[in-house]
Amino acid sequence: MEARGSKVKYPLLFEGLSEKDVISLYNTGKLIKIRKGDVLIKEGDEDKTLYFIINGVVKVLKNIDGKQQEIATIKRDSWVGEIAFLKESKRTATIVADEDTNLLSLDERAIRSVKPEILLIIFKQLSTIATLRINEIIRLEIMSQKRTKSLMLKLKSAVTSYDKLYEHNEHILNVLNKIPMLPAYTNTLITMLASEKTAVTDVVELVKSDPSLAAIVLKTVNSAYYNLKNKISDIHHAILFLGFNQLYQIIVDSGIKKCMPNRAEFTEILNEANALSILGLEISISTKRGHSALIGTVGLLSKIGKSIQLLLEIQNPKFKLFLSYLNHYQLGAMLLKKWGLPEIIHESVYYLCYPDFATPDEIPATFRDNIAVLYIAETYYRYLKNNSDEHPQSAFTDMYMNCLSITENSPVEFVNKKILPLLNKKLHIYPEAFRQLFVTS
Incomplete structure (x- = not known):
């Protein structure tokens, strides 16, 4: 005093x-x-x-x-x-x-x-x-929200402002024009899967009635891709063994492979897409959010832009650093649109880039749940690939979890608790590369 x-x-x-x-x-x-x-x-x-x-x-x-x-x-x-x-x-x-x-x-x-x-x-x-x-605290929170919104807008602008330029870039268009069209059966199947009116029996009957599709399924399921101990000799047994989801994934995956070079780098990209498709489908079923068959299909097509990026790098090795900054989701969406696939397919692939810089509300409602599911799937895939105890998260991870009513602390905790037990019961029906993710992690 x-x-x-x-x-x-x-x-x-x-x-x-x-x-x-x-x-x-x-x-x-x-x-x-x-x-x-x-x-x-x-x-x-x-x-x-x-x-x-x-x-x-x-x-x-x-x-x-x-x-x-x-x-x-x-x-x-x-x-x-x-x-x-x-x-x-x-x-x-x-x-x-x-x-x-x-x-x-x-x-x-x-x-x-x-x-x-x-x-x-x-x-x-x-x-x-x-x-x-x-x-x-309220004042600081308001300031923080303003900063976050400003950064989001700048990042979104940085990623999306060149979208129209992609459509007129000579090098990109040349690569897209040289990529073969999807086989007709793959295009037909993807279009069917994009519709919520398509029944499981429609796809199964399509495979049974087309000898070329049945041959693709049998060849794939008996190859090193699955590495099964006992071979499967007829399509009925294959369908029973694989189930509907793996059945259409084999056909779509087969069609994509016909469009890309047979090189290890492209195989790795396809393996990643396949893993996202499997995880996304299971997450969709567990959370009862999104259109599961569509999510599985978009997952399979989600990394096709990476293949285009790789083709550009192979053709222009001096510009590899600059090409690595291209938005591969935009490249993929352009190719899928060129192939004549439904809008919901190529637009879904495009919006997969949004969770890195935007909240779920920034994504149109038609695509929002599907994108949230695949974002959670990709987050878990990164965790498996990194083989680390750290749980990868971004600035908006909690919002995408809330979008799906996921209450766990992280996507990793959610998948380990809710999805992994389901996967373990049927791990034998998945491709060898996917099974190895859980062996090495």
């Missing part, structure tokens, strides 16, 4: 208290001094002591992703430690002195001996401080 003439100036803590009450409070509590760098409160501790800063400054540190990050500073005439004191919870943050600091300490025993009228004043102050801090 500070004397000036006949008046005494007290810290904020003592406003409304008589000098006798001030002395009583000092006697009840404990005056402490901490040096710069000293830890006053440690996050996670169960101590309930309340502190008032008489003079000095402390930093508030929060453990975020395993690292201590400063989230605020608190100066004189303010309380610290009030959350654990009021809520009977563990310490929610670490408090470290930013300079030499004097404090009044009130532990649980001291608080119990404080006179009710003094305690009422303390609680009023804590209420005022809580209101001020909530208002500050």
